[in-house]
Every structure is written in structure tokens, then in C-alpha cells.
Amino acid sequence: MPQELDQIDIAILNSLIEDGRKSFRQIGREIKISTPTVQARYRRLVNLGFIKSVSPVLDMSKLDKKYQKEIKSISQTKSKLPMVKDDDKLSVKVSCDFCEQPIHGSPKVIKFGEYERFFCCTSCRSLYKEKYGGRIHSLSNEINEF
Numbered sequence: 001m002p003q004e005l006d007q008i009d010i011a012i013l014n015s016l017i018e019d020g021r022k023s024f025r026q027i028g029r030e031i032k033i034s035t036p037t038v039q040a041r042y043r044r045l046v047n048l049g050f051i052k053s054v055s056p057v058l059d060m061s062k063l064d065k066k067y068q069k070e071i072k073s074i075s076q077t078k079s080k081l082p083m084v085k086d087d088d089k090l091s092v093k094v095s096c097d098f099c100e101q102p103i104h105g106s107p108k109v110i111k112f113g114e115y116e117r118f119f120c121c122t123s124c125r126s127l128y129k130e131k132y133g134g135r136i137h138s139l140s141n142e143i144n145e146f
């Protein structure tokens with residue numbers, strides 16, 4: 001017998017399709033239901049086999065050019081990263097969270113709560129803090145810069 005999905009199930013799924021990294025608590029707040037309800041509904045959707053899997057969506061264009069050609073497609077929408085040898089590392093391009101320019105060298109960072117923001121220079125970091133200060137403080141009391 002087919003199982004029915006109600007408005008809550010659909011809202012949870014759409015919220016996860018937007019961003020699969022959201023916590024059950026974030027989803028609950030967003031659609032105004034309790035965290036345990038989100039969790040129970042999520043589990044049911046997994047058990048029904050409707051949520052097949054959760055996998056990260058990578059921005060392969062941020063990968064260093066020399067590895068671009070080695071990316072292995074496993075389906076039309078999914079690719080695997082190339083494995084590196086020994087001490088070799090993959091490098092991923094990062095852009096400034098304030099001016100959006102590519103960051104060369106080591107980024108200036110702000111950490112608050114579970115968030116981390118990257119900047120090209122200390123002035124972008126200060127300007128970001130000025131602009132989003134209220135929001136940063138509402139998310140965490142502990143703000144670290146380095």
C-alpha cells in the first residue's frame with residue numbers, strides 16, 4: 001500500500017533539497033514544528049526508501065585546474081574526486097565572503113558558533129563584522145578571529 005506524505009513531510013523534504021546540511025533543529029524552526037517531529041519524519045522517509053541517500057554537492061570548479069581532468073564521473077550528476085598520492089593535497093579555491101574576490105595566500109578568518117567565514121584581507125573582515133555584527137552576535141557569544 002502506498003504511504004502518504006503530508007504537508008509536513010513535503011516541507012521537510014523541500015527544506016533539505018535546498019540545503020542538505022541543515023540540522024533537524026534548523027528545519028524545525030523554519031517550518032515551525034518540533035525537532036523530534038522533524039527527526040521522526042526524516043527517519044520514516046529514509047525507512048520508506050524515499051530518501052535514498054544524502055551526499056555532498058561539491059563545486060568542482062573550485063578544484064585546482066590540474067585535477068579537473070581527473071574528476072571521475074559516476075553518473076550524470078555525480079562525480080568523485082581524484083585520489084592524491086602520499087603527501088600531495090587537493091587545493092580548493094576560496095573566495096572572500098565580503099568582496100567575493102579569490103583569496104590568495106592564507107585567508108583571514110572569523111569563527112562564530114558552527115560558522116566560519118573567510119576573507120582576503122583584514123579590512124574585508126572588519127567590514128563584514130560591521131555589516132553582520134548583530135547577526136553574528138545572535139548566533140554565538142564566542143567570536144574568534146585569526
Ligand SMILES: [Zn+2]
Nearest residue numbers: 096099120124
Ligand atoms: Zn575581500
